[in-house]
Amino acid sequence: MSETNQDAKKNEKIGQVLSNKMAKTIVVEVTRRVPHPIYKRIITKRSKFYAHDEQGAAKSGDTVRIVEARPMSRLKRWTLGEVLRQAVDVGSTPADRSREAMKSVKKVAKKKK
Secondary structure, three states: OHHHHHHHOEEEEEEEEEEEEEEEEEEEEEEEEEOOOOOOEEEEEEEEEEEEEOOOOOOOOOOOOEEEOOOOOOOOEEEEEEEEEEOOOOOOOOOHHHHHHHHHHHHHHHHHO
């Protein structure tokens, strides 16, 4: 069997990177919209997958394609296929913003004393 035939049969999913804080591992959230089995209303179901990212190409917020692979650890069964869309880089992280907010709260508290 040729290499291209094996790749064609592997399962692929498209999702958004939630975290890239682990070494060579990303957490990808795949969202799908399905009708509720009883009420027939469209609901959103989400699943998280751990994927192997050898080069560290994916950043948090990117839209990526992950491809099924052999088990690499207890949770990792996917590899990063490609980055489809880069996330917009705002410049500051939520942690930076919360630190700045805490500093401003402390300054206000000191002024009131």
